[in-house]
Amino acid sequence: MTGHNGAAAAAHAAHGAGGAAGHDDHHELGFLRKYVFSSDHKVIGVQYGLTALLFLFVGFVLIALMRWQLAYPGEPIPVFGRLLEAILGPEVAFKGIMSPDLYNSFGAMHGTIMVFLAVVPLAFGAFGNYVVPLQIGAPDMAFPRLNMASYWCYFLGGVLMFASFFIPGGAAKSGWTSYSPLATIADLAHHVDGQTFWLLGMVVLITSSLLGSVNFIATIIQLRAPGMGWMRMPFFVWAQLVTAFLLLLAFPPLEAAGLMQLMDNIAGTSFFLPSGLVVSGRPLEVSGGGSPLLWQHLFWFLGHPEVYVLILPAMGIVAEIIANNTRKPLFGYRSMVYASMAIGFLSFIVWAHHMYLTGMGTKISTFFQTTTMMISIPSVIILTSLFISLWGGSIRFNTPMLFALSFLPMFGIGGLTGLPLGFNATDIQLHDTYYVIGHFHYVVAPGTIFALLAGVYFWYPKVTGRRMNEFWGRVHWATSLVFMNLVFLPMFVQGLEGMSRRMYDGGATYAAQEGIHGLALAIKLNVGISHAAWLLGLAQIPFVINFFWSIRHGEKVVGDNPWEATTLDWATPTPPPHGNFASPPVVARGPYEYSFAGRKGDFTPQNQPA
């Protein structure tokens, strides 16, 4: 393989027995064991990555169709409308016009797919799997077969979710939050409905991420290479460790809640159904006595930590790329580590800021808004540290760096707009408006997605031995940045004007009328936003082509360490073989020793002996 430089090849030839055994295994495996049912963390990482990108695309297609309905309510969707009618039937897309039920299904599935099937698997499953063992100098994950099971559970969950579009009644249509009682009674005509599939899918996905997080934590605790002390771990590893803890402890309550809702939906229990429900003018024949708010508590107990699951790995990726491309250590590495732990801890006790308007008393809501304000501080610390890390650097503007740099202000805007939501008094006005949509999309779309794209461009050479095309990378970056902002910035205006989310007609019902104040600007903005969203989709074409084209035709990298990085992931052969390291690495220094005075070259790899 071309990636091997002389030294690594020599080491390869001379390496110990363990390495040889690992390598031999590798050759004996058939195609199926090697690429499909592989237990190698790198193959699994790539599997996660490709599947997640596919779901990212699915999530985008859903929203692209919804944006038509938002911009031009009630008009048939050109071309794709007929396709929808043919595939899903005229009940939901008559003459290519999206029905309210279809809109709600797409909305719920967009949220679910983006969060649970696209971003988390990409950030945690793909990057975590591929990079963490490399960065800590481990030969693989602690439990390789569990790792494989984790991927296949994820795959099964994805299949269940995707299949639910095609069952009678269509996919879940009660929002990604699936609030009861709506989730239970939205589709009374079908006993097994989209919500059932959603719940089963979630249970499988939760199992997958539990397996994953057990594996990650055990790996990071147990398999660090000799010399890799806690404070020598790259920030990315820390971010993944905290993320894994969030998944481990926050997901089970949702699994419990999911089981209870499943019982409500198929066994007729009333965990989340209060007594005295009257649906369509008839008392509902259930035992009653349940609590709808209980579902919300259990959902948001996961839901809030989940958003940090989305952002922490992204911050980790950005930190790696910034340190590498400013050619200097991260500013305040230790305080960043402590801040990420603080985020992890606090994120378990802020959840009810999503529930201010459920009739909360003063005491409890004061508690939750105080913790919400507290959690913004460690975020500020991490972001500030990353900003300040730029100072004094020698900044290289390559594609990964451009994406990573854009992450900073985008996350900044998203995080800052969390503040008026976090104050319960202002949330009275902003709750469930497009302000919320704007807030979190700034964090997850131009924020997390940019960080993930940065990661793709950054680690691509390690995985394939080739670089992605730099020019098209820049085109991808510039257009994405522009369109992302054109999509999400106007949403704050819409929200302030009072436009609610999950509106099938884009708020047209609430348009201003003679003598009645209503939405005026928001409805106009809908059209612009939709066009920007479609252009945003088009802007990904260079990326997709670049991504596949470069596998075979990209510029080959010279050496194993094309970015001249310090962390151990770059100390492996390219691409890393089964077992990863040519010889077991020994760590002698901290993660970011760039440009230290009196050293040869401007970087010192972690495994270079003192």
Add this chain to the structure above:
Amino acid sequence: MHEQNAHDVKEATRKYIYVFVALLLGTVITVIASFIHFGNHAVNIGVALFIASCKAFLVAGYFMHLISERKLIYGLLGATGIFFVGLMGLIIFANADQLFTGFR
């Protein structure tokens, strides 16, 4: 637990038997206690949960060797305990604040 030699294991085995007997006794006591009226049902609940906690302590402490486990595991379980208490406590607090203050 980290017994290295046969003697330790035999020692431990005896302890397991004691614990086993204690657990059986605990079960009997719980059942009997549930048929006694302590006046207030809350007391009954308290007694039953207290006995259950003692039994849980025995199982976790001896059968699961938590009495002599590594710091790492204490840390993990401590954190889990805190989050569990937070989950349960805050949900109940939120509902109480909502339902029992005035008309909320």
Add this chain to the structure above:
Amino acid sequence: MDIPYTVQARPDTGLYNAKVGIWLFLASEVMLFGALFSSYVLLRVGSETWPQGLLNVPLGTINTVVLICSSITVVLAWASLKLKDFGSYKLYQGVTVLLAATFMVIKSFEYRDKLTHYWVRLNDGTEMTGHIEGKPFNWTKATLSKPELGLTEIHFHPDPVPAATGAHADSEAAHGHEGAAAHESLTIPVSEISRLESFGPWRSTYLAIYFTLTGLHALHVVGGALVIGFLWGPGSRMWRSDPERLTNRVEVSGLFWHFVDLVWIFLFPVLYLL
């Protein structure tokens, strides 16, 4: 490179990988059952009435004892491996699997009991609980009108009405529902019945949480028994090639088993006695 610390403990943590793994997993299980317990508490506090003594305490007690016995056999099995006594290991762990099966059998009788116990509402609004003659399993109003059954009426044995209220009186009444000999049998025409329901999870919040919690627990019992059974049967061949690793596996599966026992220790009083 091979994965290190699969058998030997890592010096700085003092643990081997699987042990870290199982404790992490158990931590997540604590949150899983913890959330269900929290729900139980919340639903119970928020409800006006809470049925008591619906369950069969003797059976529950027997099952508690069964699980405790299985816990001791699990530790003894592990201790036998530590003492290099493979024969005792096979014996103890075999008993464990049998005890697990016993637990499941008893559990299934309890479930059957609930699903053959009925609540019925007549067209005139009368509501009764009791048994249908022949002990049919989980009928509903829809079952009654199935043509192949050809039913025009059912024979219903109502439960004795509890004499006094209060936890204790209730429970005795309910326990006695079978023994209390000759209370009358009613003949109810099918056309009179407006609703029929067995005491499944749909019947009340209490039964819902009972079935959910014990069902999930039962799944854990089955899962644990499968793993232990595997390590007892085909998995035990590792004794010849890598005895220490097998011992570790037995320890780890044992930790899981004790946790399952531990959950039951709380489930039993909470669901059966309080």
Add this chain to the structure above:
Amino acid sequence: METLITKLLHLPPVASEHGQGLDNLMLYVHLLMFALLLGWGAFFLYALWRFRQSRSAKANPEGVRSHVSSYLEVGVAVVEGILLIGFAVPLWARGASFENFPDEKEATVVKVIGRQFNWMAWYPGADGVFGRSAPEFVGDSNPLGVDPDDANGKDDVVVESSDVYAPVGKPVVAHISSLDVIHSFSVKSMRVTQDAIPGLSIPVWFTPTVEGTYQITCAQLCGQGHSSMRGLFHAVTPAEFTSWLGEHTRTSGEQVSYE
């Protein structure tokens, strides 16, 4: 000044007593956000320009040594604390604490009940007492299940057309609830939002100050008709209110005086 804030943030016009306080907090938070955005934005762009590779060939691993960033972080925390204790908590307590509620005798009391997909307003009528309700009385002409035999309910007024009327200048206490799924009662110009949760009846209060008709938004996904579950809140003069209520009384003939 006040309307300027509202205009600046492009909020709907305020028509309730406490609305302005909410807008003020909204402005202060946004000022904090803008300050941070501009400050860090300027720093960011300058740093990118100043330390680009072609200008700064060799990095200085020391980077920033001053503690300005720590002071800034403390500063942000302090400002957040002030906004929290000084504004958000009191504003919330106004609406959510039992002690701060107006006396129901001095207020316009109404139950607002959501269902798929409209709002129903239920006034207690002249006696000021709501009738009993229970699911078994629910029928096509009695969607709320008001007990027909309950004397307190005889003079009650139930409006099914998603219109809520209230006189200006007097507090409104609205008990928000729902029959089926969760809805959310939101009158943006009143700066009021409250989820309507089945099984719970949650009171909110506000004092309309400006006459007019305002939209009631359903702000919680409630099914396929969610986007069209609009209502109208009519803030009218006390006289208009009385006569409107009179037109809707069930007991025809006698004029209902609401005071």
